[in-house]
Amino acid sequence: MRLRHGPGAEHRLGGTWLSFRNRGDLEVLVQGDTRLFNQYGVIVVNPARHPHVKTALAQAFADWLVSPDGRATIAAYRINGEQLFFPNAKARR
Numbered sequence: 001m002r003l004r005h006g007p008g009a010e011h012r013l014g015g016t017w018l019s020f021r022n023r024g025d026l027e028v029l030v031q032g033d034t035r036l037f038n039q040y041g042v043i044v045v046n047p048a049r050h051p052h053v054k055t056a057l058a059q060a061f062a063d064w065l066v067s068p069d070g071r072a073t074i075a076a077y078r079i080n081g082e083q084l085f086f087p088n089a090k091a092r093r
Contacts, residue, residue: 040085042066066090 030036042062047055064070071087078084 042065044055044058044062045053047053065074066089071089074085074087075083
């Protein structure tokens with residue numbers, strides 16, 4: 001998302017826009033452009049390289065994130081009544 005505030009000023013924002021309460025005279029210039037897509041992901045690190053990692057817990061969390069319950073929980077997250085995240089993950093096979 002790009003917005004402008006004042007002459008010649010231009011900024012890029014993502015979810016921050018939803019929590020920014022004092023929008024003043026800011027104007028949304030671009031929204032929905034695929035170049036602004038901000039993909040989130042989760043990766044369980046290699047326990048052979050990082051033996052201190054709690055691999056089973058990390059994998060359980062990663063599996064939950066892509067599960068129907070995890071995706072529903074993520075999709076239900078709102079700021080000021082607006083959905084912030086749109087999960088597109090597919091469950092592991």
